[in-house]
Amino acid sequence: MNKLSGTKKKIYEAALKLFAQKGYKATTVREIARAVGIQQSAIYNHFKNKEAILDEIIDNLSNSHLINLFEDKDPKDIYKKGKSILKHISNMFKLISYDTKTDLLFRFMMQELFNNERLRIFYNEEFYQKNVKKLSIVFFMMMQEEMIASMDPLVLANEFFSPLFFYQLQIVRLKADNKSTAVAATLFEKHTDFFWDRIRINNERKEQLFN
Amino acid sequence: MNKLSGTKKKIYEAALKLFAQKGYKATTVREIARAVGIQQSAIYNHFKNKEAILDEIIDNLSNSHLINLFEDKDPKDIYKKGKSILKHISNMFKLISYDTKTDLLFRFMMQELFNNERLRIFYNEEFYQKNVKKLSIVFFMMMQEEMIASMDPLVLANEFFSPLFFYQLQIVRLKADNKSTAVAATLFEKHTDFFWDRIRINNERKEQLFN
């Protein structure tokens, strides 16, 4: 989002918040205007129409932290870190769930997933496929180095990714009712511990392999 | 749902379909009426208002197959089956994703999750908590019988449940765009295979334990 005027940015952010809370369809232009503190007609000086706000939000999803679990690091450089890279990714999910800005984006995405084809394409390509593919490369390399047991890397990537997504959804859902997220939050780490412990090759096993 | 008149049932089902497809708010009473083939005013002979249709749908979720993964079987009776009970539950998720009726309920639930507090309560208590607790009882008993490795049963239950949920969401999402679900569908079984293979105690390990 480059150099928005103050008001345009305010409209954008108020709209995102409302879309995430009650959905695009249920949010009125009047509500957005009221949240910004202007007349509804003033909105049309900044956006062509209501849908243009929605489109711009979806456009900007690609630049958000919602999808950059790897922070643009090359899988080839990080696989050596073993468990700690999984811990890091797991922690990224946790941070997204709690960061007030990314949290909105995630809730918005889940809210509108079935109502917007562009959003589904984003979800599939940027949020899911991209990350799972990177993960599977990491796992593939770990297998080659005999850090972890050998199996289908793509399956493994899905198995690592899906609980993180689910726990994230849990937290966003609990927050919607102002319920405690403490228990759900611990599951991020427990998932990584459980997962790594089950796939890693320890020294004894390694010796067995070489015998 | 007891003895609805023909028309009431038609309204109910047309509404569920539309709610699941485009959301409650975006669905108009006129659309529901058109789908049934009656005037919009006739709907009010069967339901007090639009929201009453929504409420009735949510009421009936508890009777649906959406949540009865165990088909009312006692965890104490089924844990002995070991992997096959997990296969069975995994397959239930898969069936739900493809059954045209339950598939609608799941999509409806995900559509309206953030817009309806009663639905979130249902999701949390009936869909999530109830099943995960039953699962953890099953795992706890498997641990006592030294069928699987010993760890926190509730964590294990979450680890088994969450990928199934995720894959189900994947399939419903892919179906929304008429995309192929073949690859996603294989993940249900692969999840169970991977999961069981990692937690089970095989004979060699068992011998080690007794030494």
Place this chain on the structure above:
DNA sequence: TATATATATGAACACTTATTCTTATATATA
């Protein structure tokens, strides 16, 4: 068959919706 009840219609209602004007006021540019 006659009567009561349930269900259908079609028109109308009051309200909300997104959007568009015209007009006024800032803000930036010359």
Place this chain on the structure above:
DNA sequence: TATATATAAGAATAAGTGTTCATATATATA
């Protein structure tokens, strides 16, 4: 300072919304 441009307000509009009403027609009951 004068002028052009961007942004604000307020009123108005047309279309869409859920809902109600009086009335007609089936359907079930006596």
